[in-house]
Amino acid sequence: MTIDGYAAVDRVPRFVRKPCFTIVRCALITKNTAWSTKPWHPKFVYLGTRICMPWHPEFVYLGNRSHVSQSLMPDEQRMLAILKGDAHGAGPSLLRCGLRAVEPLYAGVTGIRNKLFDAGLKRARKLGRPTISVGNITTGGTGKTPIVQWLVEQLIAQGHRPAVLLRGYRASEGHSDEASLYRRIEGLEVEADPDRIAAARRVLARAPQTSVFLLDDAFQHRRAARDLDIVLIDATNPFGFEHVLPRGLLREPLRGLARADVLIITRVHDRADALRQRLRALNPIAPILSCRHVITGLRDEHDQPAPLPQRAIAIAGIGNPMAFFEQLETELGIPLTQTIALPDHHAYDAAALARIRSAAPNGTAVITTEKDWVKLARTDHGLLLLRAALKIDFADGDALALLQAVATDTTSDKMGKV
Numbered sequence: 001m002t003i004d005g006y007a008a009v010d011r012v013p014r015f016v017r018k019p020c021f022t023i024v025r026c027a028l029i030t031k032n033t034a035w036s037t038k039p040w041h042p043k044f045v046y047l048g049t050r051i052c053m054p055w056h057p058e059f060v061y062l063g064n065r066s067h068v069s070q071s072l073m074p075d076e077q078r079m080l081a082i083l084k085g086d087a088h089g090a091g092p093s094l095l096r097c098g099l100r101a102v103e104p105l106y107a108g109v110t111g112i113r114n115k116l117f118d119a120g121l122k123r124a125r126k127l128g129r130p131t132i133s134v135g136n137i138t139t140g141g142t143g144k145t146p147i148v149q150w151l152v153e154q155l156i157a158q159g160h161r162p163a164v165l166l167r168g169y170r171a172s173e174g175h176s177d178e179a180s181l182y183r184r185i186e187g188l189e190v191e192a193d194p195d196r197i198a199a200a201r202r203v204l205a206r207a208p209q210t211s212v213f214l215l216d217d218a219f220q221h222r223r224a225a226r227d228l229d230i231v232l233i234d235a236t237n238p239f240g241f242e243h244v245l246p247r248g249l250l251r252e253p254l255r256g257l258a259r260a261d262v263l264i265i266t267r268v269h270d271r272a273d274a275l276r277q278r279l280r281a282l283n284p285i286a287p288i289l290s291c292r293h294v295i296t297g298l299r300d301e302h303d304q305p306a307p308l309p310q311r312a313i314a315i316a317g318i319g320n321p322m323a324f325f326e327q328l329e330t331e332l333g334i335p336l337t338q339t340i341a342l343p344d345h346h347a348y349d350a351a352a353l354a355r356i357r358s359a360a361p362n363g364t365a366v367i368t369t370e371k372d373w374v375k376l377a378r379t380d381h382g383l384l385l386l387r388a389a390l391k392i393d394f395a396d397g398d399a400l401a402l403l404q405a406v407a408t409d410t411t412s413d414k415m416g417k418v
Helices: 005-010 014-031 042-052 075-084 090-118 144-157 177-182 196-206 254-259 273-282 321-331 350-359 370-376 398-410
Strands: 061-063 131-136 162-166 189-192 212-216 228-234 262-266 288-299 312-316 336-341 365-368 384-394
Touching (some): 075 090, 090 254, 131 144, 131 398, 144 162, 144 177, 144 212, 144 228, 144 384, 144 398, 162 177, 177 189, 177 370, 189 196, 196 212, 228 398, 254 273, 262 398, 288 321, 288 398, 312 321, 312 350, 370 384
Parallel strands (some): 131 212, 162 212, 228 262, 312 365
Antiparallel strands (some): 061 336, 288 384
16 A cells, blocks of 8 residues: 555644644754754754654755745745745744744843853863854854855965864764865865864864864854854845744844954845944944855866856755855856755765756756765766856955954964953
């Protein structure tokens, strides 16, 4: 007897399914705080789905984006629509009310923790070298990795010996998405460990010539002291639907932005005056810079420039896949026949590769991000794979302003403020 999973799910009211999924996700947050700053972490998605929606095809959507079927959209995207307010009806409204009731608890815990650090009752530990943190106040992709890569290149050009310390989401056998990218930079020390203090000790033990630490995604990791706090704000969704987890995407209340030394608005396509005014009210001192993540072209598996294909599909397992798909179409003019949006830090197993191959028959080009490309390169994918080459394009004078802030703190003798 064959059971049609989607026929079965149609018989279960959405206002029943959605609260169940959310309760499981919130329970996981309280059980394992290491995941608490990543509500769409693959562990949430996978385990929550297995428990509450075992018939769902693991959040992989294959299809034409212009004809998205609501029943086939990833639950992550459906949850985002609910949080944003785009999903209407009794079920989504009830779910938003339930999440709003939980929000003060999460906001209160993060607020108390920050006050303890501010008052010196919880102590931040110096890492032994000037330290720069690059983070954000929301979950999801704000473009941290390209910014950190840019900073690394600039520091190396100035004669520094930088090391990158990162949490290492989905690390396996020493590999994580971001760590694999950073290790491609010659001479760069990379250490993936949720405990940045222990990671710094290991780096200094094997590479005492390290002159500066870069912390990837560490704005909330206040145990590690830093000299410069750079916070990225995604112009497409700057304040996480104006709510703290789990009702919105904010990792902490917006007043936390007052700790930032530099604010960088990413994915900017205009002056964003209203956003700048809002940020200035939240932080009267920090310089507010802006940049765009520009796709300059495509490169093949040998890292050589590749011509634009006549037809292609795009895949992305990043925090903001829709922005990537839109860039391919608007900046490169590539007509995408299909897009595949995967959960952030998705692991490309045999099942995922089979789905991608079925969507790209007869030598159809598959365009992906650099983060996905390094993971796919370790598999026997059998695809005509191209990666998008990305560069950071700062607004006039902003690159120099950022370098001046970095230079000031990498030459200071503070070696790690609280």
